[in-house]
Amino acid sequence: MTTVALRGISRRFGSVSALDHLDLEVGDAEFVSLLGPSGCGKTTALRIVAGFEWPDSGEVLVDGQDVLGKPANKRNMGMVFQAYSLFPNLTAQQNVEFGLRVRKQNRETRAKRAQELLDLVGLATAMERYPRQLSGGQQQRVALARSLAIEPSVLLLDEPLSALDAKVRVQLREEVRRIQSELGITTLYVTHDQEEALSISDRVAVMSAGRVEQFGTPAEIYSGPRTAFVANFVGTMNKLEGKVVSREDRVVRCGPILLSVPDPTFNHQAGETVELFLRPEDISLELLSKGETPPSGLFEGRVTSLTFLGPVTRVGLATDLGLLLADVSSAVALNLAADTVVAVKLDSTSLRSITA
């Protein structure tokens, strides 16, 4: 059983604050992703846990013990890097065996373990190959096997899939998750790819400017962003600006339209300016005949763009609330064209309010 806790971690590089009192808890066998844009401090946080960077203040606890005093080679953590990091002079098998060789395990034990792990990552037939004879995806699999060979207490993954092409990336992230679940190893995963983070993590910490903006399950992050940053960074959001008309009834006026906001976290004073967020999939469209007015509760919109995304098509709409994006089934979108007038319906239960 291994838990990891980062408490009040701060780190500055000159005048730039990379981490600003970062707090994070990772439970035993939990898969936590640090998600954020470039420069938000996620890799710095991971490197501090690994022992390759040191914080200016704060502590890193592994099973309640502060590990900051230990050098990286004494922390027993496995790490997979963003750049290909296999030792080029060693074969795949020798790479996997390296950590065991350092631990003075005998040849048979090393070979057996390397075989098991390369089997686990689906590369049992590539044991004798040198890194330059392996594809990028294969190299990262071997790197994963190598990091697991030492039976690390914590697995650290620093954007390990970012250099791979899209299809391999999806395949490999599922394998990473499968292996992590099988081995029950506490894992900290750094990525800037929201889809990747949401699809494989138990919990996601969305980071911005060295701080955790929100920490929760992928569903909580996706459907209940608590800050404008999270709302804008994770997925696509429509942003509506409005003024609170009634606090009790949770009514907000956006342009000429009054919107009821059932969001239980709604806590704004009347007259306060708020931002409401709504995902494209929470907007539905109804076709209108020529001259027909929208039914009650719906409002008019004019199609400005159509972007085919496979099963759904993203429709750009000019409305009284401004420009909105709506995701509709691609089959339905066949009936739409530029300047088609439609009735727009917002799923108000999905509206989230954040103070502007």
Add this chain to the structure above:
Amino acid sequence: MVVAEFSETGLPQDVIVGDVTRKRSHTRRWAFLGMLPFVAFITMFLLIPTGEIIVGAFRTVNGAFTLSNIDDIFHAPYPAAFEFSVELSALSALIGGIFGFLLANAILHHGVPRWIRPAYISFSGMAANFAGVPLAFAYGATLGSLGVITVLLKHLGLNIYPAFSLQGLFGAALVYAYFQFPLMILLMVPVIEGLRTEWRESASNLGAGAFTFWRHIGLPIITPSLLGLMVLLFGNALSAYATAEALGISNLVTIDIAQLVDGNMTLNPQAAYALALGMIVIIIVTITIYSLLQRRTSRWLR
């Protein structure tokens, strides 16, 4: 009826193939022009002089074919000169290579203040070219039989002469080290910088300390470059003349060649050609040994 096969670009393939082929052959026809400066350089400064040496080594002064020039280099004093040249070059390459590598690694260490590195590189650039009479004089003034350090040590009760001499193997190697070290540092810094941070960090993450990293990863990766640079140092020392001449070393091949061509009592340019040919053979043998070692140490590169 198929009128024309269309490629991905949407143009009929026959049109594209024709057009591209024409362009390629046109480009290829003039591609050799880019090689011309290199070919001209190699011809003027390597091929013609080498040919001249080879031909001259097998000719008499009158131009007739002879093997006597070659035969001469197997008789005194030349075998001793070759032996000393090779020993001195090998020793200075070995010392320069090892310590140059250690120094290059030291200045790249993350704990070293940033300003040290450019200052050291600039100094190395200057020192690598500080050879010849000034260098010999500097050593003579410090470690010569009447040099400052020699005299100082004598006062302290340590007389390094006659066990040590600047004209001896170790003394001369020490002098040569002055330009071999910096040259090695200049060439070694980019090699060490080529070791990726991820390799060091991966090794550390897997439990390896600095020694284990260098033993299993760092050194095996840079060994082909290290060997190559040591061959370069060997060649650099083998061809050194002015420093040896100023130091007063007499039993060196380059000194012998100079004596054979400079018009004094021992004038014999044809024998000089033969000695130069002997040096070419030594370099070829050295490069062959290097190639064999390099093949063994860089299997992972193939």
